[in-house]
Amino acid sequence: MSLVVVGSFGLDTVETPFGRREEVLGGSAIYFSLAASMFTTVKLAGNVGSDFPESAWRTLDDRGAVRTGIRVFNDQPTFRWSGRYEGDMNEAETLRTELNVLAEPPHVPEDYRGSDFVFLANMGPDTQLEMLEQLQGKTVFADTMNLWIDTQRENLVRLLQRLDGIILNDAEARALTGEANLIRAGEALLRMGPRVAVVKKGEHGSFLFERDFHFALPAYPTSQVVDPTGAGDSFAGGFLGSLAEMGELSPAKLRKAMAFGTVAASMTVERFSTEGLEKAAREQLEHRYAELREFVHFEA
Amino acid sequence: MSLVVVGSFGLDTVETPFGRREEVLGGSAIYFSLAASMFTTVKLAGNVGSDFPESAWRTLDDRGAVRTGIRVFNDQPTFRWSGRYEGDMNEAETLRTELNVLAEPPHVPEDYRGSDFVFLANMGPDTQLEMLEQLQGKTVFADTMNLWIDTQRENLVRLLQRLDGIILNDAEARALTGEANLIRAGEALLRMGPRVAVVKKGEHGSFLFERDFHFALPAYPTSQVVDPTGAGDSFAGGFLGSLAEMGELSPAKLRKAMAFGTVAASMTVERFSTEGLEKAAREQLEHRYAELREFVHFEA
Numbered sequence: 001m002s003l004v005v006v007g008s009f010g011l012d013t014v015e016t017p018f019g020r021r022e023e024v025l026g027g028s029a030i031y032f033s034l035a036a037s038m039f040t041t042v043k044l045a046g047n048v049g050s051d052f053p054e055s056a057w058r059t060l061d062d063r064g065a066v067r068t069g070i071r072v073f074n075d076q077p078t079f080r081w082s083g084r085y086e087g088d089m090n091e092a093e094t095l096r097t098e099l100n101v102l103a104e105p106p107h108v109p110e111d112y113r114g115s116d117f118v119f120l121a122n123m124g125p126d127t128q129l130e131m132l133e134q135l136q137g138k139t140v141f142a143d144t145m146n147l148w149i150d151t152q153r154e155n156l157v158r159l160l161q162r163l164d165g166i167i168l169n170d171a172e173a174r175a176l177t178g179e180a181n182l183i184r185a186g187e188a189l190l191r192m193g194p195r196v197a198v199v200k201k202g203e204h205g206s207f208l209f210e211r212d213f214h215f216a217l218p219a220y221p222t223s224q225v226v227d228p229t230g231a232g233d234s235f236a237g238g239f240l241g242s243l244a245e246m247g248e249l250s251p252a253k254l255r256k257a258m259a260f261g262t263v264a265a266s267m268t269v270e271r272f273s274t275e276g277l278e279k280a281a282r283e284q285l286e287h288r289y290a291e292l293r294e295f296v297h298f299e300a
Numbered sequence: 301m302s303l304v305v306v307g308s309f310g311l312d313t314v315e316t317p318f319g320r321r322e323e324v325l326g327g328s329a330i331y332f333s334l335a336a337s338m339f340t341t342v343k344l345a346g347n348v349g350s351d352f353p354e355s356a357w358r359t360l361d362d363r364g365a366v367r368t369g370i371r372v373f374n375d376q377p378t379f380r381w382s383g384r385y386e387g388d389m390n391e392a393e394t395l396r397t398e399l400n401v402l403a404e405p406p407h408v409p410e411d412y413r414g415s416d417f418v419f420l421a422n423m424g425p426d427t428q429l430e431m432l433e434q435l436q437g438k439t440v441f442a443d444t445m446n447l448w449i450d451t452q453r454e455n456l457v458r459l460l461q462r463l464d465g466i467i468l469n470d471a472e473a474r475a476l477t478g479e480a481n482l483i484r485a486g487e488a489l490l491r492m493g494p495r496v497a498v499v500k501k502g503e504h505g506s507f508l509f510e511r512d513f514h515f516a517l518p519a520y521p522t523s524q525v526v527d528p529t530g531a532g533d534s535f536a537g538g539f540l541g542s543l544a545e546m547g548e549l550s551p552a553k554l555r556k557a558m559a560f561g562t563v564a565a566s567m568t569v570e571r572f573s574t575e576g577l578e579k580a581a582r583e584q585l586e587h588r589y590a591e592l593r594e595f596v597h598f599e600a
Contacts (some may be wrong), residue, residue: 181523201504204504221483222481259598296515296516298556298593
């Protein structure tokens with residue numbers, strides 16, 4: 001089934017204990033779509049400057065992604081982010097953010113409308129609401145961040161009422177709901193509107209909350225975390241990409257999608273920038289999926 | 301099979317967002333043995349003062365625990381600890397520690413020797429080495445803490461060489477091995493001697509490392525974390541108690557034991573002090589065990 005993603009495409013400068021990379025591919029939508037495109041046709045929407053390298057699209061083009069929704073601005077540069085990770089690398093220290101082209105709302109082509117699945121990556125909830133209106137997707141998931149919880153709570157609450165699913169991290173889930181206990185936070189998210197709430201916990205795995213069941217997974221056990229940038233968006237891409245391929249939100253499919261999100265994120269963190277996801281093939285995801293099953297298996 | 305635990309029996313004063321309890325039951329060995337005694341006969345060793353309440357033994361007596369290894373001191377009071385939890389309650393702030401009777405080494409009765417399983421709860425590695433010698437257990441597991449990693453590293457390294465298994469938390473595993481990545485830390489622990497390394501991550505679940513496989517579980521999803529004190533020792537009790545019942549350290553049994561440790565810990569955190577474990581019955585553990593299986597299940 002079709003999957004539209006609206007979000008950021010950017011150039012990152014990243015420093016981790018394993019090295020430094022300047023002006024490498026980044027942005028929520030690039031990670032999301034590189035992961036999701038291993039499962040289904042992804043239609044991209046977002047803004048870039050003319051300085052965004054053409055080579056950035058190569059893998060996505062190979063994987064059949066549609067990019068008529070990418071607006072190229074000649075008068076403004078691409079979004080840039082720079083950050084640093086230290087110690088256990090669970091959190092990035094942001095050194096610089098330059099919104100540039102992201103100051104303009106994305107444009108969505110007419111033929112993106114009515115898509116089976118839509119992912120509204122991290123953007124202002126006002127823009128997300130506008131995109132939701134424009135896109136009229138059948139099943140809509142969104143991400144958010146602490147900044148919007150603090151500055152646009154009302155819009156975010158309105159958005160949540162109209163979403164099928166929310167994907168966010170544990171600190172955000174706690175901040176948004178005011179619940180310190182994560183199980184309560186998940187249940188509170190469902191009361192705010194969405195049918196599904198996915199809470200990502202970085203190296204500690206992820207939770208899924210749905211009216212009728214809860215589900216959790218540890219992260220895929222990788223001994224080589226080189227650059228965690230984009231792990232959450234890769235998770236979302238593997239999750240929604242595989243859901244779009246499976247075509248329904250049943251408990252069994254949601255569980256499988258969580259596992260695919262988990263393994264997609266593991267490919268990302270093992271290399272800098274998008275290298276892990278670009279090198280990855282569906283076959284490897286399936287292999288790690290099977291390993292992850294074994295990893296959590298215990299007998300009755 | 302028989303299981304000996306050597307550790308602390310104490311009186312705790314605890315403050316959490318859910319209330320305050322003064323001079324309630326605490327200590328590593330009390331949590332451990334309340335959990336383990338639901339699976340097997342536990343033999344207790346440790347020191348208490350004459351101020352330690354007789355009622356403390358009721359549930360353990362009912363569960364067939366042996367306590368000829370408990371030394372009662374008339375001239376010194378019982379070990380006391382007080383602490384406070386705030387926010388997400390992942391870490392206790394210790395307000396006061398009074399070692400009292402713990403300044404003396406435990407005495408182990410002759411008939412505790414050669415036990416199939418031994419758990420050396422958190423104590424100085426010097427004392428743990430002494431207990432290891434005295435007990436001559438067939439399969440020996442131990443816990444430790446950051447204090448000993450800092451102050452008695454040499455003894456701890458010697459101890460590790462002689463252990464079958466180490467059980468510790470993630471911060472301790474990182475401090476002891478110098479590895480920030482937890483998978484690498486787990487592998488490094490195995491190189492230090494033990495055949496099994498269990499890393500507890502509080503609300504984030506737990507890892508098991510063994511030469512031939514890795515295993516992980518999220519915590520049992522409880523929406524009611526009232527007092528996390530003793531969760532780790534309850535985990536160790538459920539883990540080793542069920543292992544002692546199953547009688548072998550095969551991968552399948554180790555996985556099952558991890559799940560029993562997980563559910564035992566969940567009973568503890570839902571009530572103050574040892575109330576959760578005292579009220580618990582084997583039946584409830586089995587019920588939660590089945591729930592936990594469902595909680596992490598996804599199809600191939």
